[in-house]
Amino acid sequence: MKVAVLSFAHVHAAGYLRLLSRMPGVEVIGSDPDQDLAAPGEVRGRALADEVGVAYAPTYEEAFAWGPDAVIVCSENARHRPLVERAALHGVSVLCEKPLAASVADGEAMVEACRAAGVRLAVAFPVRFSPAYAAVKAAVASGEAGRVLAVSGANNGSMPNRARRWFAEPELSGGGALMDHTVHIADLLDDLFGDARPVEVYAQTNNLLHADEVAVETAGLVSVTYSDGAVATIDCSWSHPRSHHSWGGLELTVVGERATLEMDAFDQKVHGFDERRGRGTELPFGADLDELMLRAFLYGPEEGGIDVADGEGGLRTLRVVAAAYASAESGAPVAVG
Structure with missing residues (x-):
């Protein structure tokens, strides 16, 4: 099974990458191109992927071209929607970090996009x-x-x-x-x-x-x-x-x-x-x-x-x-x- 972690903005992204990399039968790749809002000193992107020991895709397009069976969205809350909608467009199951979105309107759009595409949408409430x-x-x-x-x-x-x-x-x-x-x-x-x-x-x-x-x-x-x-x-x-x-x-x-x-x-x-x-x-x-x-x-x-x-x-x-x-x-x- 191939799993892509999209964005390392959330504090849980590194933990998910480590857990997935240790699961038998799971291939994992990370992608974190949107680092424009990261504060100085935050370890993101390829540096974090190398630290964790997983493969890295410089763009989300390359991550989806890799052909994942599922993706995990770990972006900032306000950036959940475009990544979830992109997963729906590619027909890929998606686990989205909590909260579902930064607004109810975005959350409703995400649920509808996945329903229309027949894609599973799950939310990370461990x-x-x-x-x-x-x-x-x-x-x-x-x-x-x-x-x-x-x-x-x-x-x-x-x-x-x-x-x-x-x-x-x-x-x-x-x-x-x-x-x-x-x-x-x-x-x-x-x-x-x-x-x-x-x-x-x-x-x-x-x-x-x-x-x-x-x-x-x-x-x-x-x-x-x-x-x-x-x-x-x-x-x-x-x-x-x-x-x-x-x-x-x-x-x-x-x-x-x-x-x-x-x-x-x-x-x-x-x-x-x-x-x-x-x-x-x-x-x-x-x-x-x-x-x-x-x-x-x-x-x-x-x-x-x-x-x-x-x-x-x-x-x-x-x-x-x-x-x-x-x-x-x-x-x-x-x-x-």
């Missing part, structure tokens, strides 16, 4: 593949927890513009922390709740954190009401300090009629203190969620296992984000479009 989430989903699906009444979620992390500057530039990212970190939990709930859909959103944001570095929102709290009456709150802040030993994490508490379920998607780690560096450290073990997601995208889910989010699901989470921005601006609840 937290679906967490064993902790699988246990929560099983407890809800079996009825063990009873009807879900409320959910409290937090997706906190470091400000990502320190690795890639464009994350804090709205014309490329679509926003700040609200755009970056709401969608992971919104996707889990989209999968967990099944037919129940988000109907109303209320949100508050600010940039008290890191106000000296960026103008976008760096903290937010989003409340979502679902069609079955459940209410979810999502803390989507870039709240980890520069010196923190971890990039971030994702935690979820699900309150049901008969049980309360708690999960931490990234706590398969040994925690300690590094005397040489004078700060805390973590040694991860357990499942690699990105690898599980890539395998599900390329080969399909295991029997009874989780599948990657599709374009329609990615569009639903994007509409939650759009409603949250409208609510934060107006100060009032906003219906989900």
